């Protein structure tokens with residue numbers, strides 16, 4: 001699970017442009033980020049968690065109140081911090097040590113004491129045990145698909161019986177939108193040295209945008225006994241979906257009617 005070219009790309013962003021690495025708008029570039037920009041960045045995370053919690057409580061589990069929470073691909077803590085304000089024990093996991101360092105610093109600055117930030121590999125190997133809520137947003141899209149599937153399966157294994165997952169996957173490039181972002185990856189794959197040349201000129205890594213097969217993911221959710229999946233679409237140049245589901249509690253398995 002641990003070797004892939006994208007890991008060093010993310011450490012580059014963690015070191016050089018962490019907030020832009022998380023939300024790629026110019027106002028979050030390291031050389032432009034001011035107090036107002038930082039506030040807007042974290043407010044977006046608060047609003048996202050508010051909406052997601054409301055969605056889970058309305059449509060998936062009315063009494064949703066997880067004890068142990070995992071935010072996979074936590075970045076600088078934009079979503080982990082609001083999660084830690086709501087739930088007792090939160091783990092933020094990321095592949096980039098520098099992102100994890102920023103997340104710890106942000107928690108210190110905001111007086112958050114119940115969030116821990118750890119290397120994603122440690123979590124996937126099960127060193128931190130199971131979780132009652134596993135969340136990941138705008139992360140899988142940047143991970144090569146084969147590896148993303150391995151991580152998905154590992155995360156499903158870490159979800160406690162009766163636990164809730166909210167995992168975001170991109171599944172289709174939006175027709176006509178961001179032509180550049182659709183064509184460039186194909187050029188980099190096919191034209192020798194095009195990627196190296198781009199790195200030399202721009203001096204920053206290309207963020208991969210990958211498409212996942214939702215059929216595959218739905219099959220795994222079915223296999224772990226989810227009775228259903230609540231799906232919310234996203235579209236930021238690539239179409240995606242946040243899949244919200246509850247892993248079956250074996251104790252309630254026999255209650256299902258044919």
Ligand SMILES: C[S@@+](CC[C@H](N)C(=O)[O-])C[C@H]1O[C@@H](n2cnc3c(N)ncnc32)[C@H](O)[C@@H]1O
Pocket residue numbers: 006007010011021022023072073074075076077078079093094095096099120136137138139142143
């Ligand atoms: C676009 S940012 C999103 C951060 C956060 N989820 C948010 O919405 O604020 C993607 C994050 O995923 C992390 N990441 C990339 N590949 C990863 C992997 N294989 N395992 C864990 N984290 C990864 C990156 O380092 C980066 O912090």
